[in-house]
Amino acid sequence: MRLRRGDGGEGAAPSVFAVLAFVGAAFLVLPLAALVARAPWTRAAALLADADLRSAIVLSLGVATGATVLAAFFGLPLAWWLSRGRFPLRGALRALVTLPMVLPPVVAGVALLAAFGRRGLLGGALEAGGLTLPFTTAAAVLAAAFVSAPFFVRSAEAGLSAVDPALEAAAASLGASRWRIMRTVTLPEARRSLTAGLVLCWARALGEFGATITFAGNVRGTTRTLPLAVFSALQRDPDLAVLLGVLMLGLSLAVLVALRGEEVRP
Amino acid sequence: MDCRRWFFLLCMGLCATGIAACETGDQRARRDATPLAGGASTNRNRAPIVVFAAASLEAVFDEAASRFAARPDGTEVVIHAAGSQILATQLLEGARADLFASADAHQLDRVRDVGLFVAGTPFATNSLVVVTPLDNPGHVQTPIDLARPGLRLVLAGPDVPAGAYAREALQRLGIAGAVDAGRVSEESDVRGVLAKVALGEADAGIVYRTDLGSALADTVRTIPLPAAADVRATYWIARSSDTPRSVAADGFTAWLLSTEGRSLLAEHGFSSP
Numbered sequence: 001m002r003l004r005r006g007d008g009g010e011g012a013a014p015s016v017f018a019v020l021a022f023v024g025a026a027f028l029v030l031p032l033a034a035l036v037a038r039a040p041w042t043r044a045a046a047l048l049a050d051a052d053l054r055s056a057i058v059l060s061l062g063v064a065t066g067a068t069v070l071a072a073f074f075g076l077p078l079a080w081w082l083s084r085g086r087f088p089l090r091g092a093l094r095a096l097v098t099l100p101m102v103l104p105p106v107v108a109g110v111a112l113l114a115a116f117g118r119r120g121l122l123g124g125a126l127e128a129g130g131l132t133l134p135f136t137t138a139a140a141v142l143a144a145a146f147v148s149a150p151f152f153v154r155s156a157e158a159g160l161s162a163v164d165p166a167l168e169a170a171a172a173s174l175g176a177s178r179w180r181i182m183r184t185v186t187l188p189e190a191r192r193s194l195t196a197g198l199v200l201c202w203a204r205a206l207g208e209f210g211a212t213i214t215f216a217g218n219v220r221g222t223t224r225t226l227p228l229a230v231f232s233a234l235q236r237d238p239d240l241a242v243l244l245g246v247l248m249l250g251l252s253l254a255v256l257v258a259l260r261g262e263e264v265r266p
Numbered sequence: 267m268d269c270r271r272w273f274f275l276l277c278m279g280l281c282a283t284g285i286a287a288c289e290t291g292d293q294r295a296r297r298d299a300t301p302l303a304g305g306a307s308t309n310r311n312r313a314p315i316v317v318f319a320a321a322s323l324e325a326v327f328d329e330a331a332s333r334f335a336a337r338p339d340g341t342e343v344v345i346h347a348a349g350s351q352i353l354a355t356q357l358l359e360g361a362r363a364d365l366f367a368s369a370d371a372h373q374l375d376r377v378r379d380v381g382l383f384v385a386g387t388p389f390a391t392n393s394l395v396v397v398t399p400l401d402n403p404g405h406v407q408t409p410i411d412l413a414r415p416g417l418r419l420v421l422a423g424p425d426v427p428a429g430a431y432a433r434e435a436l437q438r439l440g441i442a443g444a445v446d447a448g449r450v451s452e453e454s455d456v457r458g459v460l461a462k463v464a465l466g467e468a469d470a471g472i473v474y475r476t477d478l479g480s481a482l483a484d485t486v487r488t489i490p491l492p493a494a495a496d497v498r499a500t501y502w503i504a505r506s507s508d509t510p511r512s513v514a515a516d517g518f519t520a521w522l523l524s525t526e527g528r529s530l531l532a533e534h535g536f537s538s539p
Contacts, residue, residue, distance in 0.1 A: 118403070119466040134467040135418055135451050217420070217451030217462070235351045235454060236425040238359065 032249060039246045040239040047240050055221045056229040057247075060206060063137065063225055067144035067205035068198055071152040075201075076194075079156035094157075101150040108147050109214025116142065117215070139216035140223040144205035152201035159193020160186065196259055203255040207248070314342030315514045316362065318353040320369035320427065320501065321455035322392065322474050326534040327367065333530065334521050341514040349455035350374075351425040357382055364515040367503040369427035374502045386504030388539035389522050390531050392474045393496055394428075394435055396489040397463045404469025409491055412470055413441035420451045420459050420468040428456035431497045432472035438495040460486070474499065476535035500539055 040047070047053070082094050100108055115121050116133050126133060133139040163186050171181045187194065209227040216223040218232065226248055234241040319327045324347035331343035346353070346363070350373040357363060357377045366383055368374040369392075377383045398406045404417045412419055422429030429452065436442045451468065453459045457480075459471040464482040478488060491497075503522065505515045521527050528538060 113465065113467065117465065117467055132418075135449075217467075218423075218453070219449060219451045222449065223451070231454070232423060232452065235349065235355055235423065238355060 035242060035245050035249060038242050040243060043239060044243055047243050052220055052224075053229065053240075053244070056224055056226050056244075059137070059140075059221065059224065060226040063140045063144050064148075064202050064205040064208075066141040067148055067208075068152070068202045070141065070145040071149035071201045071205075072198060075149050075153045075197075076156055079153045079160055082153070083157045083160040097153055098150050100147050101154075103147075105147055105208065105210025106214050109143060109211035112139075112143060112146060112211060112215040134215060135217040135219050135223060137216075137222050140212050140225060143211040143215045144208040144225075147208055147211050148201045148204035151204050152197040155193050155197030155200060156190065159190030159197070162193070163189040199255055199258050203252065206251060312341065312514075314344045315364040315509075315511050315518060316344050316346065317365040317367060317518065318357065318361075318363040319345050319347045319367040320350045320353070321347050321457050322369055322428065322476060323347065323367055323501065324457075325479065326476075326531060326536065329534075330518075330522065330527065330530055333526070334518055337521070339517060340521075341511075341517065343518060349422070349426045349428075351423075351427070352454060362506070364506055364509040364511045365503055365518060366506070367501060369499060369501055370430060371500065371502055372430070373427060374504055378504065381507055383504040384507050386502035387519060387523070388500050389503050389519070389527075390501040390536040391539050392476055392499040392501070392536055394431055394472050394491055394499070395475050395478065396470055396491065397460065397473055397478075397486040398470045398489065399463055399466040399468075400485060400487050401466070402469075402487055403466070406470045406489065409435075409439055409489060409495065410441060412436065412439075413444040418451075418467070418469040419445070419449070420453060420462045420471040421445060422456050422459055423452035423454060426453070426455060427499065428459070428472075428474060429453075431499050435472065435491055435495045435497045438497070439492075479535055501536070 078097065082090065082097075103111075113120055113134070116126065116139075117123050118127060118132060118134065123133075133142065167185050167189065168181050171185045176184070206225075207227060208225070209231065212223060212225060213228055213231070218224055218228050224232065226244060230241050230244045230248070233244060317327065317331070324345065327343075327345045327347070331345055334340045335342050348356075350368040350370065353363075353366060354368070354373040354376045357366065358380065366374060366377060366386075367389075368386075371386075374383065374386050378385065396406065396409050396412065398404060404411070404414075406412065406417070411417070421432045424430060424433060433442065433445060436445055451462065453462065456473050456477060459468075460473045460477050460480065460482050462468040463471040463473075464485040477483070478486075503519050505512060505519065509515055522531070531538075
């Protein structure tokens, strides 16, 4: 029989670990506490009434949601393929689609310019079709989707891989179509990972800054999402930046609460 | 490797970090203590003075710093360049600089009003130009074309001196409404404006005449502003009110205002105030 955690094993850590753990926790918590402590609550109502700020909030929610929808629409089939497909270089493809997750966001922005900018690889073709992406909300959505979609894809892939093949085989033996098996067996079984992936993807998209300001620019009401608004506010009114920071902290906290109990495996 | 060995290495690492931090502290103490006794002649071999400079000054100040350091009465100078509004915010948040060279009086006033800096001196002026990509995708022929709907215009933000001057120029042209339409991408310093135009992502932008001295200048087309809209940007330099390096800092300012300093500024396209 294996010992489970909590069966008396916790005393094994050296006591100095407690000190290091305390320092580590303080380092992670202190800046957030300082942010909240510095928030100009007395000015909060006046600052939040600002129309530009409200447009940034609405835009942020819209961009993050748009990016998540894109990530789910194309990412689920991709995750399925990575999980079930048997093709050469699957590992390489998995690594490639994970890259934006670890790439510096500003590099992601430069890469998006190189691909979809006016002088980018596809820029000419897009422009000929009457579509110029930079400085548009569509560009902000693409930037957010580029950096956040891997969170959904990897989480979904992990969930799909964990579904017991026997269940799908049983459904198939009963004559269910591929679509029906996916709808009634596979996706419900992977539900938790899919939800966690969506929430993580949305959260990452909401916080996106570097790729957005590089590829989509900083246009008030069009591409100035909350992180860009924080950046802009810091140059003029640090109080406003702190307040926006607390707002985003609250949203992040809400994401964590939403993820509670979900299996987070990005 | 066992846990103990890892832990030992970790402790060594922490100790090393601690020692390094202490040394820096000592150096800072020395740096803070010496100026009380020091004169211009003992400036050499001391810690450099720190100059916060507007982004548009970076190239000329880098050169000024090396020329000033090479003088017998000179001192090493470290330049930190960014949008003046960012520098002012950093100073208000506790960053230390011996000198602040701002691209407008407003950003200097922000740090002067709270007593961080003493009254400044105007030392250079600049003017604005409209730039477009070489192929001019927005078909901008005159500055008035900037008001055309659908044009992708990039300006420095309204808090950035370059952005404030640009908006003033647009106002004098009678097309200030063009930038209120919420279709202007805002950069945090003037270099960002030039980069976005040089990349061909923006149809047009407004930058300083002196920015055309940079390597990117060959990739843009320049359209001058009419005399009526020729806004003169004035650069101010001021000394920190509590710097221990006031002698060295004043020395750098005096050098900038000297014949040698003025001719360097002129080489880079700046005019005298």
